[in-house]
Amino acid sequence: MKAAIIVSTVLGATAWAQDTFTNPLVYQDLPDLEVFRVGDAFYYSAGTMHLSPGATIMKSYDLVNWEMVGHSVPELAFGDDYYMNTTRTAYVGGIWASTLRYRESNGVFYWYGCIDFAQTHIFTASDPAGPWTQHPPLPDCYYDVGLLVDDDDTMYLAYGRYDINVVQLSEDGFSAVRDENVWSDQQTYLEGARFYHINNRYYIWLTRPADGQFVLVSDSPFGPYTRHEILNRMASPIPNAGTPHQGGIVDTPQGDWYYIGFLDAYPAGRMPVMAPLEWDSSGIPRIVTDSSGGWGLTYPVPAIEPAGTVVPTGEFSDDFGGAALHPEWQWNHNPDNSAWALGGEGLVLSTATVTDSLVLARNTLTHRVLGPKSGATFRINVGGMQDGDVSGVAILRDESSFIGLRKSGDSLALFTHHGIVLTEANDWQLTERGQEVATADVELGDVASGAQDIWLRIVADVHPTFGTSNNNNPATFHYSTDGETFTELGPALALHNRWQFFVAFRFGVFNFATTSLGGSIVVKEFDLQLVD
Numbered sequence: 237m238k239a240a241i242i243v244s245t246v247l248g249a250t251a252w253a254q255d256t257f258t259n260p261l262v263y264q265d266l267p268d269l270e271v272f273r274v275g276d277a278f279y280y281s282a283g284t285m286h287l288s289p290g291a292t293i294m295k296s297y298d299l300v301n302w303e304m305v306g307h308s309v310p311e312l313a314f315g316d317d318y319y320m321n322t323t324r325t326a327y328v329g330g331i332w333a334s335t336l337r338y339r340e341s342n343g344v345f346y347w348y349g350c351i352d353f354a355q356t357h358i359f360t361a362s363d364p365a366g367p368w369t370q371h372p373p374l375p376d377c378y379y380d381v382g383l384l385v386d387d388d389d390t391m392y393l394a395y396g397r398y399d400i401n402v403v404q405l406s407e408d409g410f411s412a413v414r415d416e417n418v419w420s421d422q423q424t425y426l427e428g429a430r431f432y433h434i435n436n437r438y439y440i441w442l443t444r445p446a447d448g449q450f451v452l453v454s455d456s457p458f459g460p461y462t463r464h465e466i467l468n469r470m471a472s473p474i475p476n477a478g479t480p481h482q483g484g485i486v487d488t489p490q491g492d493w494y495y496i497g498f499l500d501a502y503p504a505g506r507m508p509v510m511a512p513l514e515w516d517s518s519g520i521p522r523i524v525t526d527s528s529g530g531w532g533l534t535y536p537v538p539a540i541e542p543a544g545t546v547v548p549t550g551e552f553s554d555d556f557g558g559a560a561l562h563p564e565w566q567w568n569h570n571p572d573n574s575a576w577a578l579g580g581e582g583l584v585l586s587t588a589t590v591t592d593s594l595v596l597a598r599n600t601l602t603h604r605v606l607g608p609k610s611g612a613t614f615r616i617n618v619g620g621m622q623d624g625d626v627s628g629v630a631i632l633r634d635e636s637s638f639i640g641l642r643k644s645g646d647s648l649a650l651f652t653h654h655g656i657v658l659t660e661a662n663d664w665q666l667t668e669r670g671q672e673v674a675t676a677d678v679e680l681g682d683v684a685s686g687a688q689d690i691w692l693r694i695v696a697d698v699h700p701t702f703g704t705s706n707n708n709n710p711a712t713f714h715y716s717t718d719g720e721t722f723t724e725l726g727p728a729l730a731l732h733n734r735w736q737f738f739v740a741f742r743f744g745v746f747n748f749a750t751t752s753l754g755g756s757i758v759v760k761e762f763d764l765q766l767v768d
């Protein structure tokens with residue numbers, strides 16, 4: 237998937253041999269993106285809804301290899317729903333399309349995002365890895381907001397749907413001083429604004445979800461703007477995935493322009509795809525297509541001499557030996573930080589909730605599924621489980637399943653559970669708790685010694701089936717008591733391809749109580765591998 241730039245030295249001269257990259261750029265759910273450059277480094281910010289921390293940041297030096305380096309929103313401090321400590325959950329709430337840019341004058345990254353159609357929240361940091369600081373929100377909701385830090389250091393926001401507005405921010409960026417409508421068309425639904433100032437012209441990059449891309453162009457930030465079509469139902473480079481759209485554009489230090497959009501590729505989610513841009517004589521960017529006029533599956537890698545290297549996201553292992561969780565991880569809602577810890581043998585997950593359902597339990601740690609098909613294996617020590625505790629490994633979406641263990645007295649039961657459903661008509665609250673579909677006896681030795689490890693694995697085939705009636709990619713459930721020989725347990729879960737939940741299927745590891753708190757598990761290892 238990743239194309240390395242090959243350096244060849246000929247008679248003392250270094251030549252950059254061009255290779256190609258293949259779309260998607262990253263075979264993971266990374267939607268609603270903003271992409272921008274700071275010197276030699278590129279940054280990519282993605283929306284992450286109810287997951288915490290929120291708004292994943294990736295970094296690259298070549299636009300092709302991307303490493304997850306942080307999150308702009310350390311805690312979704314947007315109300316009790318986000319903590320799962322009330323009767324309501326915040327599934328599909330939280331961070332939708334938001335914006336991240338860098339301000340050179342003070343060396344600060346600014347993140348803005350409207351939450352729950354209420355206020356526009358602001359976070360800043362001098363390093364994407366954090367720490368991030370939360371500021372008092374702007375009182376208005378700037379829907380699908382895009383930030384521009386102009387050449388004269390003035391900051392603007394473009395936002396809206398149908399009606400597109402431009403806001404001028406105060407010098408510190410923490411209040412609005414002017415807000416004007418610059419475009420209105422009730423016939424064409426445009427949203428997902430990104431804002432640029434390129435060669436003395438202002439560009440507001442807008443999508444018509446989920447199959448068109450337009451740009452508004454003006455000589456001044458407040459207009460008047462003219463609208464230009466960038467793409468209209470352009471053929472997708474990936475079978476059974478939608479048209480590339482939304483996202484943003486970025487230039488290389490050498491002055492070449494690229495467009496990174498995303499496409500609906502459920503059950504894999506919304507994956508980024510990149511294409512080169514050319515500019516026509518009237519200053520409108522045009523996508524370089526493949527020979528049949530579609531978005532290319534492959535293009536030459538950008539002609540960049542990378543100033544650094546990254547550890548690209550993809551296959552990923554973790555022994556939880558670091559001082560902090562790797563940015564590849566996000567909790568399902570804000571965690572109870574008193575109930576998890578790193579250090580020693582791994583990640584300790586103490587039960588944080590007494591509940592009868594996985595999707596109501598706090599402190600489930602999640603990881604994106606790697607497409608087109610991957611297996612996630614967690615090695616878990618279950619010696620600290622208490623009577624009534626349920627722990628295990630899940631595949632999570634609006635239809636979730638898991639393979640797990642229940643402690644009853646001194647005995648452990650291993651089982652696969654299907655049919656946990658969150659329903660859109662019920663504002664994505666839990667409507668079906670599901671049922672055990674298979675059980676197995678496991679011999680883990682002396683429970684009281686606390687020395688038992690079990691390996692739980694889910695293999696998920698998320699190759700795109702979007703827009704087709706093939707709604708049945710399998711996810712299968714496996715366990716092992718030695719880490720080598722795995723046994724499948726129970727029927728597969730059919731991974732549906734609907735978009736309405738937005739967040740794609742994720743792997744997760746969990747531990748909740750059904751009677752009382754006090755138990756714990758230790759997650760010792762995680763291993764995510766592509767599977768044929």
Ligand SMILES: *[C@@H]1O[C@H](CO)[C@@H](O)[C@H](O)[C@H]1NC(C)=O
Nearest residue numbers: 315316317319320321322570
């Ligand atoms: C939920 O947790 C948050 C964060 O700790 C806290 O501010 C809030 O009061 C809690 N709500 C309830 C109902 O316990």
